[in-house]
Amino acid sequence: MKKYINEIFRVLTASLLIFIALELIWPGMVISYINLNLVLIFWLVNVIFLMSERSKTN
Amino acid sequence: MKISFKIFRIAVWLVLALVAGWLSWQKIVPGGKISYTYDFTRDNYFIGKLSPSERVRPPENGTQVITGDPVYFSLTPPRRFEKARLIIKYKIESKDKNHAPPIIEAGILKDQFWHYDLKPIENSIISGLAKKWSSITENDLILLQKEIKYKSVDEFLKNLPPLNQIATYNYNLNHVFRLQSYKPEKQTRALPASIRGPYGFYVYINNEELNLNFDFLDLNKNLSADPIKVRVMKGSKLIMEKELADDGDRSDSGKIGYQGKINIKQPGLAEGVYNVEVLANDDIVTSKIATAQSKISFIKKIWIYDSKNFPLRILTDNDGISAQTSNPSSIQGIETNSGSLELKETYKQFDKKLTASLTDLTLKKGDTLLSGDGMFAFSSDELFDPEIKKITQYFDAGKNNTEYIIARYIEPEQKDAPADGQTGWMTAAADFDITGAYRENGKFNFMLSIPGLKIDDGIDDSVIVKEIHVDLEGKNLWEKISSILR
Numbered sequence: 001m002k003k004y005i006n007e008i009f010r011v012l013t014a015s016l017l018i019f020i021a022l023e024l025i026w027p028g029m030v031i032s033y034i035n036l037n038l039v040l041i042f043w044l045v046n047v048i049f050l051m052s053e054r055s056k057t058n
Numbered sequence: 059m060k061i062s063f064k065i066f067r068i069a070v071w072l073v074l075a076l077v078a079g080w081l082s083w084q085k086i087v088p089g090g091k092i093s094y095t096y097d098f099t100r101d102n103y104f105i106g107k108l109s110p111s112e113r114v115r116p117p118e119n120g121t122q123v124i125t126g127d128p129v130y131f132s133l134t135p136p137r138r139f140e141k142a143r144l145i146i147k148y149k150i151e152s153k154d155k156n157h158a159p160p161i162i163e164a165g166i167l168k169d170q171f172w173h174y175d176l177k178p179i180e181n182s183i184i185s186g187l188a189k190k191w192s193s194i195t196e197n198d199l200i201l202l203q204k205e206i207k208y209k210s211v212d213e214f215l216k217n218l219p220p221l222n223q224i225a226t227y228n229y230n231l232n233h234v235f236r237l238q239s240y241k242p243e244k245q246t247r248a249l250p251a252s253i254r255g256p257y258g259f260y261v262y263i264n265n266e267e268l269n270l271n272f273d274f275l276d277l278n279k280n281l282s283a284d285p286i287k288v289r290v291m292k293g294s295k296l297i298m299e300k301e302l303a304d305d306g307d308r309s310d311s312g313k314i315g316y317q318g319k320i321n322i323k324q325p326g327l328a329e330g331v332y333n334v335e336v337l338a339n340d341d342i343v344t345s346k347i348a349t350a351q352s353k354i355s356f357i358k359k360i361w362i363y364d365s366k367n368f369p370l371r372i373l374t375d376n377d378g379i380s381a382q383t384s385n386p387s388s389i390q391g392i393e394t395n396s397g398s399l400e401l402k403e404t405y406k407q408f409d410k411k412l413t414a415s416l417t418d419l420t421l422k423k424g425d426t427l428l429s430g431d432g433m434f435a436f437s438s439d440e441l442f443d444p445e446i447k448k449i450t451q452y453f454d455a456g457k458n459n460t461e462y463i464i465a466r467y468i469e470p471e472q473k474d475a476p477a478d479g480q481t482g483w484m485t486a487a488a489d490f491d492i493t494g495a496y497r498e499n500g501k502f503n504f505m506l507s508i509p510g511l512k513i514d515d516g517i518d519d520s521v522i523v524k525e526i527h528v529d530l531e532g533k534n535l536w537e538k539i540s541s542i543l544r
Contacts, residue, residue: 003063011070018078028134028500029085032103034077 002053009050012043085136090534092136096526098122105526106132106501113513124521127159127508131526132501139532142166142490144504146179146526147473147483152519158182159511159519160451164488167496167503171256171337174505175495177488178228178467183453185469199229202463204455211464219462227449227465235331235444242266243352250436251365253344254425258335260433260444262353268324270334273346274302274317280341281310287337288320297332298324317342331444333357353442359429362421369393372419373441376430378411378452385425392428393420401426409510411452416441451509483524 016039019030030036084092096105098117108114113126133142144164152158160182165174187202194201196211208214218224221233242265252275261268268290276284283304290297300320307315322334336344343363362370381392381401392399395418399410416438419428428434431450435441447458449465470486495502508521533541 004066007063007067007070011074015074015077018074022078022081026085028103029081029136032134032136033081033084 002050002057005046005049005053009043009046012039012046015039016043086535087137087530087532088535090139090532090537091530093527093529094133095528096131098524104134104136105528106134108506108523121522121524124506124508124511124523126513127511129506129508131504131506133504133528134501135530137532139530140491140493141531142492142502143487143529143531144177144490144526145485145487145529146506147485147524148179149481149483149522149524150180150519151522152517154517154519157510157517157519159508159521161449161507161509162486162521163507165505165507166490166492167505168494169337169496171339174507175490176228176505176507177490178465179486179488179506180470180484181227181449181465181467183449183451184227184463184465184467187455187463191463198466198468200463200465200467202465204461214462214464221446223459223461225447225449225453225455225458225460225463227463227467229464229466231446231464233446236329237262237264237353237442240264241352243350246271246348246350249347249349249354250367251370251424252346252363254361254363255340255342255427256336256338257344257360258333258357260353260355260357260442261332261334261349261351262330262442262444263327263332263351264329266350268322268327268332269350270322271346271348272320272322272336272344274320274338275343275345276304276307276315276317277341277343278307278309278311278313278315280339281308282339282341283308284317284339284341286317286320286342287335288322289335289337290322290324291333291335292328292330293333297327298322352439354440355433355435355442357433358431359427360434361427362424364424365421368422368424370421370436372421372428372434372436373438374412374417374419374428374430374432374434375415375441375443376412376417376432376434376452377450377454377457378409379417379419379428379430380407380409381426381428382407383426388423388425390421390423390426392422392426394418407512409512413457415457 019034019036019039023030094102094104096102097120099120108122108124108129108131113124113129115123115125146164150158162179163176164179165176168175184200191202191204192206194211199211201208201211201214224231240262246269272288274286285304286302287299289299300322302318302320307313381399383401384404386404390401392401394410394412396410396413399408401408431448433441433443447460449463470484472482472484492502511519511521
């Protein structure tokens, strides 16, 4: 389970970085279709899951 | 287990790659065509909300009600396009059919001086006359005749009747305007008022020098540079252009500064009508116009700033005028020979239908903007109208002895008409060339003009918009690459 959450974390982190970079280069390109706040919320939820998984392992 | 994780890993990264690829596709628009629709159910990034909020009600049930004229919205395309087709789904609601707004037009902002390229959406004056008069339609051209004389639009254009019998709408009729028994003036005189903001006027030249001397002041009420450009045009041909930079004070201090002079002297011009445009923002006042031209008619609007000659007489051939002011001390009654036009409040437009073919207006105070669809001049000797009569909200075929109407106009389509005989949703399209349109922060500005639609005129009328759809067309990716490589 942990490795799946880890992978989602990597993809969501990459998504955020790519989307923010695209938005900085071409304003409006991402936010016209995708709500970046939602992506950030998913990422945070994923981080919480990841932290709880890690604390269980420790 | 290992295989399933590998598949999962590939799948999630593939989703990200697909999303990034799709976003790039939507940004680049490789096919050169893309469409956007704003249906008032949720915000649309590309098509902005209708504004200002004072003239629209909040969106409700997938529609938005427009209660005042004009309203604006923005269009943010993802990249450069050449053409835009605007399709509007709407309906006009009015308890009194006689007072329903007769004309709806859509326009795109052409420059920073608030000039819009307006295209028809609906014109019930033409639709009404088309039912009474003989009508010939050829593509998007329509010719209406009170009595049948011409069998085709082509025949009409080749053998035009007297110009005072023709009215046009969204159509430029090529004609040569000549003033019979015109005599040029030799003396230079100053016009009796100072004029605020941008404006344009026609002068007539015959065996004389074009001689115009402008003095400008900068009111410094707005935080921006206030450059001035004066252009002389003959038809669409630029004859000359002069510019004046800002007075150096870009603040909103309210300290009036002298901006400078622009003198235009051009001998040897061919006989005819010349259009002079003063392009400036509302901070600029033309404190003096001195000219030797005997004919000088201001086109569509004149913002009288001040005058030493109050009460000031202004002549107009408009079928109706609008007046407004932002200055509380300019509230007044403007006398006309069709009764008084009471300018009762600031920041509000007051209209009056004029019955005479030539109307005398008497202004008691300055800082008043007068507008209409015809000409304004400071004396009957100066007034001339080289334009063919245009169909406006005040148009009256009987009053103007109009026998023929030529228009570039396609009637809106009525779709989903309800069975109870009520008006259904109308759909109308307007095409725009957006290559030269004004763009600020990547946005185009569109206007919906509905002359006669007022919030507090006591008439229960409105325009309900159900959908704004925009089709954009430009170079495709291959054409774009080819143009770069060439």
